[in-house]
Amino acid sequence: MKKKLATVWLDGCSGCHMSFLDMDERLIDLAEHFDLVYSPIVDQKIFPPDVDISLVEGSVSTDADEHKIKLIRERTATLVSLGDCAVTGNVPAMRNAFTVDSILERAFGDRPVTHPEIFQGLPKLLPRVRPIHEVVKVDVFVPGCPPSADTIYTLLRELLSGGSVDVARLTRFGA
Amino acid sequence: MARTIIIDPVTRLEGHAKITLQTNDRGEVESARFHVTQLRGFEKFCEGRPFYEMPTLMSRICGICPVSHLITSAKACDAILAVRIPPTAAKLRRILNLAQIIQSHALSFFYLSSPDLLLGMEADPAERNLFGVVRANPELGRGGVRLRQFGQQVIELLGEKRIHPGWVIPGGVSEALSAEKRDRILAMIPEALAITQNTLAWFKIRFESFREEVRTFANFPSLFMGLVTGNDRPGYYDGKIRFTDSTGRIVADNLDPANYPEFMGEEVEQATYVKSPYYKPMGYPNGMYRVGPLARLNLSKRCGTPLADQEWTEFRSLERGAVLSSFHYHYARLIEILHGIERIHALLDDPEILDTHVRASASLNNLEGIGASEAPRGTLIHHYRVNEQGLITWANLIIATGHNNLAMNRGILQVARHYVHGDKLTDGMLNRVEAVIRAFDPCLSCSTHAAGQMAIHVRLVNTAGELMDEVRRS
Numbered sequence: 001m002k003k004k005l006a007t008v009w010l011d012g013c014s015g016c017h018m019s020f021l022d023m024d025e026r027l028i029d030l031a032e033h034f035d036l037v038y039s040p041i042v043d044q045k046i047f048p049p050d051v052d053i054s055l056v057e058g059s060v061s062t063d064a065d066e067h068k069i070k071l072i073r074e075r076t077a078t079l080v081s082l083g084d085c086a087v088t089g090n091v092p093a094m095r096n097a098f099t100v101d102s103i104l105e106r107a108f109g110d111r112p113v114t115h116p117e118i119f120q121g122l123p124k125l126l127p128r129v130r131p132i133h134e135v136v137k138v139d140v141f142v143p144g145c146p147p148s149a150d151t152i153y154t155l156l157r158e159l160l161s162g163g164s165v166d167v168a169r170l171t172r173f174g175a
Numbered sequence: 176m177a178r179t180i181i182i183d184p185v186t187r188l189e190g191h192a193k194i195t196l197q198t199n200d201r202g203e204v205e206s207a208r209f210h211v212t213q214l215r216g217f218e219k220f221c222e223g224r225p226f227y228e229m230p231t232l233m234s235r236i237c238g239i240c241p242v243s244h245l246i247t248s249a250k251a252c253d254a255i256l257a258v259r260i261p262p263t264a265a266k267l268r269r270i271l272n273l274a275q276i277i278q279s280h281a282l283s284f285f286y287l288s289s290p291d292l293l294l295g296m297e298a299d300p301a302e303r304n305l306f307g308v309v310r311a312n313p314e315l316g317r318g319g320v321r322l323r324q325f326g327q328q329v330i331e332l333l334g335e336k337r338i339h340p341g342w343v344i345p346g347g348v349s350e351a352l353s354a355e356k357r358d359r360i361l362a363m364i365p366e367a368l369a370i371t372q373n374t375l376a377w378f379k380i381r382f383e384s385f386r387e388e389v390r391t392f393a394n395f396p397s398l399f400m401g402l403v404t405g406n407d408r409p410g411y412y413d414g415k416i417r418f419t420d421s422t423g424r425i426v427a428d429n430l431d432p433a434n435y436p437e438f439m440g441e442e443v444e445q446a447t448y449v450k451s452p453y454y455k456p457m458g459y460p461n462g463m464y465r466v467g468p469l470a471r472l473n474l475s476k477r478c479g480t481p482l483a484d485q486e487w488t489e490f491r492s493l494e495r496g497a498v499l500s501s502f503h504y505h506y507a508r509l510i511e512i513l514h515g516i517e518r519i520h521a522l523l524d525d526p527e528i529l530d531t532h533v534r535a536s537a538s539l540n541n542l543e544g545i546g547a548s549e550a551p552r553g554t555l556i557h558h559y560r561v562n563e564q565g566l567i568t569w570a571n572l573i574i575a576t577g578h579n580n581l582a583m584n585r586g587i588l589q590v591a592r593h594y595v596h597g598d599k600l601t602d603g604m605l606n607r608v609e610a611v612i613r614a615f616d617p618c619l620s621c622s623t624h625a626a627g628q629m630a631i632h633v634r635l636v637n638t639a640g641e642l643m644d645e646v647r648r649s
């Protein structure tokens with residue numbers, strides 16, 4: 001049986017997803033062992049149930065991210081924090097030194113503060129950006145900015161065959 | 176019954192976005208909006224950091240076009256140092272920039288849009304992805320993977336790393352190119368050229384089956400903007416800004432990107448974190464313009480390399496003035512890939528490319544610097560101010576994708592009106608609404624981090640479209 005794989009993009013730069021694509025033709029060959037059931041590169045709007053492996057890029061920065069990662073956790077057997085943003089907060093967390101209002105003000109002037117309805121219906125920025133494991137339980141941590149395609153390939157091969165992975169051998173923070 | 180249709184998230188797109196369509200009692204689409212749903216605040220959190228950190232930090236805005244941010248940021252830092260970088264360094268940066276455009280265009284064309292182009296807009300959603308393309312047409316699918324790989328390998332050979340290389344630095348690049356690496360790139364060129372030419376040949380026949388899409392995918396008059404360099408070619412690494420209109424006439428030329436606040440205004444709109452720039456002399460929203468591959472081919476009189484020039488001529492003969500259908504962004508992207516490969520080849524053939532003088536050193540000489548280049552999706556500008564210690568006090572980023580925001584919104588309305596009828600929704604209709612966005616290839620990873628300090632005009636509109644409140648800041 002093919003495993004169900006999902007890739008998720010929370011608050012990251014998409015570089016971890018690009019590194020996933022950097023497996024190049026190995027990605028196509030590996031796809032004999034999984035179905036990509038949810039990902040920015042497939043047409044699936046709702047996160048499906050019973051996913052075997054979810055690779056999650058980015059940190060939790062908005063109420064929508066928070067909601068999403070909880071749903072993903074419920075529906076995933078093995079949840080992987082992929083990349084430094086997911087593992088530590090990394091770049092997105094640099095905004096933690098500032099208030100949300102000062103960030104909005106810097107971008108849009110004082111209107112969002114005096115007229116919050118301007119951004120009605122959009123996800124709200126949380127006061128603090130958090131790494132994934134502060135919100136839900138994470139099974140595998142894969143640091144790197146981004147983790148290399150080789151790292152992701154080895155990781156997936158192991159996970160797809162049900163083995164365990166010695167991530168420290170493959171990558172490190174800032175790699 | 177009037178209702179709101181929400182497509183959330185828009186898939187096969189580089190970023191976080193949703194679309195809302197509002198229909199009336201007769202089920203006709205009355206309004207359409209594209210919402211960007213993320214914001215990160217790079218301009219804020221870079222404050223207080225040393226300016227020479229900016230290229231590597233700012234490249235983290237986007238993993239799809241990190242090189243564009245890296246280069247543009249380094250150019251802003253060159254201006255702060257007030258150095259002229261060595262000619263070989265400029266040539267190496269040029270190669271890196273073209274490699275970036277090739278890999279990003281290949282991502283857009285093959286990974287994100289070719290499922291619609293090959294399998295059709297109405298195909299089974301479960302098949303509409305790269306793996307479906309590989310199953311249906313392995314040559315096309317694998318070719319696309321190899322072509323993106325080509326761009327990424329050039330970046331890796333030059334910069335040591337495919338994503339977020341640190342090789343471009345204020346004053347030049349950190350290491351010269353070796354003969355061995357040059358030869359490895361040269362050896363990859365024939366395959367990349369062949370894939371591109373085959374794909375172009377395939378696409379030119381294929382798009383005949385998309386006449387209705389060509390007619391309705393953001394097909395309207397607008398201005399076009401981009402950098403142009405000597406001999407009226409698109410200036411990918413540098414150049415001056417040109418605006419042309421839908422007849423192809425030049426509206427403004429030789430504009431220095433450093434004077435951008437004089438000719439670009441920005442509008443903040445409701446319910447989206449991305450702003451809408453417009454050509455200031457024509458005001459909002461008449462000053463709507465488009466950027467990126469379609470704009471660059473519309474603005475110029477040639478590409479400047481033999482194979483791409485032939486294609487350019489054929490492309491421009493599609494319409495009498497500028498090519499107005501945004502469906503043809505796809506076509507333009509393929510021609511730019513072809514040009515990029517040819518240009519990289521020519522740059523590598525120049526013996527000077529191996530020169531080891533690739534970095535100019537200087538200390539802080541200016542308290543302000545502006546850099547501009549063409550990213551895959553259009554003109555990118557970084558603007559920094561520093562204090563006497565060289566710490567950033569203020570930064571402003573004008574992101575390529577943002578420029579197209581007005582046109583994308585007009586485009587989804589056009590497509591939605593044509594295809595969507597509220598009482599009988601099908602996946603194929605909604606996929607076309609998404610597909611027009613994909614044609615523009617917006618990089619929302621980038622645009623959600625943009626913030627401007629230009630003239631801002633905020634309009635608060637209620638659901639009936641009535642203006643509730645507005646404010647201007649100049």
Ligand code: SF4
Pocket residue numbers: 011012013014015016057058082083084085086090091144145146147235238
């Ligand atoms: S870890 Fe690095 S590459 Fe991955 S999303 Fe974060 S900034 Fe981008």
